[in-house]
Each structure stands twice: as structure tokens, then as C-alpha cells.
Amino acid sequence: MDVIEKVDIRDEEGNTMDYSLYKGCSFPPHVVGNVRDLVANCAKLKCRQDDVLLYTYPKSGTHWMHNILNMFITGNFAYAGTASYLEFAKIDVIDNMPSPRLIATHLEVDLFPDDIKNGIGKVVNIVRNPKDVAVSYYCFLSSMKGVGFTGTFDSFLRFYLKEEFFFGNWYGALKQWLDIGKTYPKMKIFTLYYEDLKRNTLPNLKRVVNFLEIPRDEDFCKSVIDNTGFATMKRHHETESKHNEQFKDVVKDGVLPIYRKGEIGDWKRWFTPAQSELFDRVYKERLAKYDLDLVYE
Known part of the structure; x- marks a missing residue:
């Protein structure tokens, strides 16, 4: 075993x-159950043709995109709250969700359900520049209890750059995604870049609609933009999540700190020149074979 x-x-x-x-x-300490069962249950999850799996590395715009996708799928503009995650929800809860299902995950690509790997359902991924991810991730973990990390930002960066980190390190997770055409050629995938989505929202939402093959016109897309602004989403989240029993032991008032700033380039307020140089060096080493043009400011 x-x-x-x-x-x-x-x-x-x-x-x-x-x-x-x-x-x-x-895996971080707060996944549901033991990780052996989690991996086995995820692999054998029975997927449906109209399933949408939202895959993100943590702190890459998951909740923002979850609400965008939910509006497209359901046809209404109601705030959808926090997503149902493969790694945090009980598998029977996911099994019994009505169609069309929208499921989120931070699990590495290799741990996706076998059905998803074989082209049943669709996968949407958001990629965010790793420096802003690092800052947002540090702030998130530092504000919670029992999530596997305590320490300074400098120590967090040292952990973050290791080969082993929660849900895999950022570099390894991205390489799995970039290689997906070779490893899982049947998987139906769509990639968005966080910074591009922030700055060119409408044309990117039209691309999402085309991928989902859902009939939503430009006016609908504009209404989605109006209803998923950062301030609006943060207000909804804080109002609806207060005193949430699910997270009462790890965060104050049950409100997960998932909306902080949502900015591009906030990393500059945190990184020292030496930290940034180290980060750039590791980035070049680990992604030397990939042609990426990420936006950092």
C-alpha cells in the first residue's frame, strides 16, 4: 500500500x-479525510458531458472565475458563493449535485478524474503571475489557523520555491498544464491568463462562452462584468459568509479571506530586490523549455 x-x-x-x-x-492539512481516499475518489468520479471543472493554482482568481462561470451556466447573475472543491467537499455531495455541475479544484492535473482526462466534461484554467500568487497565498495562509504554515514572508518564499508545496509548487503545476496536450490529449481545456482577463475582460468572456458552447450574447457578458467586480464580490462574500460554521475553527467569523486586493503588481510592495532576483532565477531554470510571456505589472 x-x-x-x-x-x-x-x-x-x-x-x-x-x-x-x-x-x-x-496536500495541506485541511483537505477532507485522508489523502489516499481523496486521490482514489477523485480518479473514479463519474463525470458528465456538461460538467465544468475550474482548475487553478491557489490564489489565481478561483472565486472570481467561479462566479463568472456560474452566471454563464445558470443564466442568472446571483452571487454563487464559494465553489464546491474536489478536495474539500465529500465525494457523495459532488455525485449528487444537479447538472450542469461546476466543480473547482487546486489538485494537480495528474489527480483529475479519469473521465475528465478522457474528454468527458470541460476544464477551464486560470494562470496568474507567480509573484502576485506568492503574496496573495502568504496573506491568505497567515490569516488562518491550522492550514500548515506559520512564519514570515521571507520564509514563505523559501517554502514556496521548494519542489514540494501545498498542491505542488507553482512551477510544477504549470508545467503539468502546459504539457497537457501530450499527456492527456483527449481533455477539453481552455486557458485564461488572470492579468489579461483583468485588462481585457469582455473579449475574454466571449472566448469563455465560445468554449462552453452556451448561447450568451455581448449584453449578457457585460452584465456578468457588472456583477463580478472585485468590490461587489468582496461585499457579497463577507455578508454571506459571516459566522460560517464550516470555517469557524480556522478563521475569524467564518469568513475566508479570499478577497484581498485582486491587483496586478502588488508583489512589488513585498519583494526585496534580492527576493525578486532569486525568484526570477528559479523561474528561468524551471521553465526554460517553455515560451511564456507573463504580465507582472
């Missing part, structure tokens, strides 16, 4: 990171 390894890192400054390692994949 494959072994679940509990990893507990303590550095010389007292910073900590804890996670579970299984089949080469790393």
Missing part, C-alpha cells in the same frame, strides 16, 4: 510548514 508521509518542517527561525505527501503529491 502506498504510504502517506507526514512532513513537518521547522527552520532555524521557527517558521513552520506541515503537509501530507502521497504518491509524490503534497
Whole structure:
């Protein structure tokens, strides 16, 4: 039987990171159940042709895109709250969701349901520049209890750049996605870049509609934009999530800190020149074979 390894890192400054390692994949402490069952259940999940799987590396615009997709799928502009995640929801809850289902995940591509890999359902992915992801991820984890990390931003960057990090490191997750045409050629995929979606929202939403093959016109897309602005989404989230029992033990008032700034380039307020140079060096080493033009400001 494959072994679940509990990893507990303590550095010389007292910073900590804890996670579970299984089949080469790393999982934060707050996933549901044990990771062996999680991996097995995800693999065998029975998918449907009209399923939409939203795949993101954490802090890449997941909740924003979840609400956008939900509006397109349902045809109304109601705030949809927090997504149902493969790794955080019980599998029978996902099994019993009515069609069309919108499911989210931070799991690595190799852990997707077998049906998804074989072209049943569609997958939407958002890629965000890794420096802004790092800052947003650090702020998120630092404001919660029992999520596997405590420490300074500098220590977080050292953990973040390791090969093993929650849900895999950013570089490895992106390479799996970029190689998806070779590894899982049947999978129906669509890629959005967070910064492009922020700056060119309407044309990108039209691309999303075309991929989903849902009849939504330009006026509908404009209404989606009006109803998914950052301030609007943050207000809805904070109002509807207060005193949420699900997260009462890890965050104040049950409100997950998922809306912080949503800006492009906030990393400049956090990174020192030395940290940025280290980050750039690691980026070039790990993605040397890939032609990417990410936006950082």
C-alpha cells in the first residue's frame, strides 16, 4: 500500500510548514479525510458531458472565475458563493449535485478524474503571475489557523520555491498544464491568463462562452462584468459568509479571506530586490523549455 508521509518542517527561525505527501503529491492539512481516499475518489468520479471543472493554482482568481462561470451556466447573475472543491467537499455531495455541475479544484492535473482526462466534461484554467500568487497565498495562509504554515514572508518564499508545496509548487503545476496536450490529449481545456482577463475582460468572456458552447450574447457578458467586480464580490462574500460554521475553527467569523486586493503588481510592495532576483532565477531554470510571456505589472 502506498504510504502517506507526514512532513513537518521547522527552520532555524521557527517558521513552520506541515503537509501530507502521497504518491509524490503534497496536500495541506485541511483537505477532507485522508489523502489516499481523496486521490482514489477523485480518479473514479463519474463525470458528465456538461460538467465544468475550474482548475487553478491557489490564489489565481478561483472565486472570481467561479462566479463568472456560474452566471454563464445558470443564466442568472446571483452571487454563487464559494465553489464546491474536489478536495474539500465529500465525494457523495459532488455525485449528487444537479447538472450542469461546476466543480473547482487546486489538485494537480495528474489527480483529475479519469473521465475528465478522457474528454468527458470541460476544464477551464486560470494562470496568474507567480509573484502576485506568492503574496496573495502568504496573506491568505497567515490569516488562518491550522492550514500548515506559520512564519514570515521571507520564509514563505523559501517554502514556496521548494519542489514540494501545498498542491505542488507553482512551477510544477504549470508545467503539468502546459504539457497537457501530450499527456492527456483527449481533455477539453481552455486557458485564461488572470492579468489579461483583468485588462481585457469582455473579449475574454466571449472566448469563455465560445468554449462552453452556451448561447450568451455581448449584453449578457457585460452584465456578468457588472456583477463580478472585485468590490461587489468582496461585499457579497463577507455578508454571506459571516459566522460560517464550516470555517469557524480556522478563521475569524467564518469568513475566508479570499478577497484581498485582486491587483496586478502588488508583489512589488513585498519583494526585496534580492527576493525578486532569486525568484526570477528559479523561474528561468524551471521553465526554460517553455515560451511564456507573463504580465507582472
